[in-house]
Amino acid sequence: MDTATVERFEAGRSRLASLAYRLLGSAADAEDVVQDAFLRWQAVDRDRIEVPEAWLTKVVTNLALDRLRSAHARRERAVGAWLPEPLLEGDPMLGPAETFEQRESVSVAVLMLLERLPPVERAVYVLREAFSYSHSEIAEILDISVSASQQHALRARRHVAVGRNAAQVDREAARRIVEAFMDAAASGSTERLVAMLTDDATAVSDGAGFGGKPWFETVPARIAATFRAAFKPTPAKRRHAGGSPSIHAEIVNGAPAMIAVLDGRVVGVVVFDPRGDKIAALHGIAHRASLERITQQWGRTEHDAPLIEHW
Template sequence: MVVVRDATETFTAQRPRLFGLAYRMLGSAHDAEDVVQDAWLRWSGHGDAVDNPAAWLTTVVTRLCLTRLDSARVRRETYVGPWLPEPILTTDPATGPAATVEERESVSLALLTTLERLTPPERAVYVLREAFGHSHAEVASVLDVTEAGSRQLHTRARRHLATAPAAPARTDVGPLLARFVAAARHGDVAGLESLLAADVTVWSDGGGKVSAARRPVHGRDAVARFLVGILGPSRWHGRGAAAEINGAPAVLAFLDDQLAGVMTVEAVGDEVRAVRILRNPDKLAFLADQLSRSAELSGRTP
């Protein structure tokens, strides 16, 4: 049993894992923070009577997320333009497990976007099983279903995800991303096209709050011209920086030292197959705070 004086310490030790769980469930760092805070309020009133803190907190956080997913689905149906998950700095230990390749892949923007295909229970089972390694017996307890029910939900989740475009094999896209950005910044349409797959797609998430494409942009020529149009020498006058975002290399864009955008790419071999650009300021707020904390710890300016 947890001693009262250790309740805060126990929760603090669990907090990164709980945030990681909530973020994978919701695709929103802001909502994940709120869920963890709600879990803390419940824990502070019951922690002294809990025999297994990790299991109890996992159950509370998962069920809070299930409630939020129902309302989030309604909000996303009216979202302006493509919806993308909120980006996070995965080198920040406060955001939960992301030390292994598998843990990084479980927070990739591609996977989190694809998880939107699942029902809330399917998503919960998938995340608990695939990202956190819980047994079906443990998942069944969290969701208050039978073990057979957990297996069925997991099977359905994997079946739904199998219909999505296959994610490319994980490769080091850092050098390709550098060439890609340089071509766009110099307005080199031909050079940029040489780096793009024929079926490349760009998703640009502005949420109706900043300028962004309201629909995905498809095809090598259209994508190259779109990217030069927003990143070329006549349009972009900010500065860029590199960071690991959602487990992969990314480019951060700053205007007047304020985070203004994040761009990530997926590649197959030496060709870019997908580009995701996040510009909605509400979705950049959490990452901006992470970058500020990271800069303070390292003593540098972001």
Template sequence: MTTATADEFETHRPRLFGLAYRMLGSADEAEDTVQDAYLRFSGADRGAIEYPAAWLAKVVTNLCLTRLTSARARREQYVGPWLPEPVVTSDGVLGPLESAEQRDAVSMAMLVLLERLTPTERAVYVLREAFAYGHREIAEALELSEANCRQLYRRAVQRVGEERARFEPSPGRQEELVRSFLTAARDGDLGGLEKLLAADVVWSSDGGGKVSAARRPIEGRDKVFRFLAGATRTFLAGVDFTAVEINGATALAAWEGDTLLSVTTFDVRDGLVARAWAVVNPDKLDFVRRQLARA
């Protein structure tokens, strides 16, 4: 590949990474997918590529579809809840997040919901919602009929939208609540933590069998509070908590020295924590740890 062609690919890399990450929920796999697209681009007949951006988006989308199909079997064998990998978004890695809608589109809540979709539904939804593709463009990328893409999109919107309607994407209130959670955690203020939890709060932890974590989501304020109280007494001595923008919203990072122990993201309803997702699997923290080390 010539230097000029490599430079051209680099202009597309951020957008391609954002597409792959939304499709896969894995930053490391998204990087690998973009690298595979780079290799295909380098070996392609440039004269046959009229619109490089569209050509690369199609390649990345289809590489992601292949990965998602094989990932389903692996995730069925995964130990405990499978959660997407957290990504620091304050550095623009997923593109500009200037509105509540853009932030919600990359939130942990949305990525978790996208796991409910079939790979093809997910591709249609992401291309339409996150990248504003028309149905004709989506049909060309996926080699499906336009009518089929419209049907897939309607089905995906219904499956995702019903759940998201329960929550209030309010960045200011979310930041305030997470910082209150941060203060209570630093101070060991269990009573303060309990007051921040909704009655029907659900706490999910992803340890992947690599570290200790709850094997099932914990449901209800009393059970979540007992879990947090036990964790505070057992594991959190010497742990430092910091606030960081993860997936478009303020989240909580836990450190022991230079070791990143966990990243916890929250969903807020009526000013309280309604959902929390704690990623503690060290493999899934590698990308965000590298991001924070560069900050």
């Protein structure tokens, strides 16, 4: 393969990776899909490809759908609480963020809603809302009719709209939200935490934190009690964490997030889903495999001073 052909693929790699990430919710799987697409790009007769970008988009989309449909993926996502792999602000895999729909499509809350959709419906939503493909283009990519693409998009938008809370935040707002939540958790007052939550607030954890098992809760008082207990440091919790991590406020997948860092490694992330001046959902991610990419990004970026130097 000549240099120009490789460079043509590399020029679109970030876009392809951000597409695969939205479809899979996993940065590691997205990277694998893009690499598989590159191998196919190497092997194909490129003289017969009229529009390389369209061809690559079709290949990546269908490779991602194959992964979503695989028995391994179904087993993996059925065990415990599946949560998307978190990405730090500035990660190129987050992709385009010019419109509300593009930003929303990569939020943890929406990725979890998309997880409940059939694979093709999920693909139509991502291609239409995040990448602005026409229904005729989507029909070509997915080998479906234009009317089917329109129907899938309508159903997906209705599903996502049910849980839509997305609000753009900057670093200052993210720090203010996380700091207020941590102050309330450390105060010992469950009432202060409950007051920060919406009446229909939810909380979910992948089970790799202090609790040791997946956790899902929909009662604000119970959410508050759990976080109040979890944020109180003890020798046992520090041994479990491997030490005393620093606690930071950052933006993850476009939302405020609390990040625990120990010896340069991200050991836990709690992503907040704000709705107005309250919190509608909290997503706790602590599986080491899910934190590899965000740890790499952490080591390459500058950060504000931690909210807590040693937890």
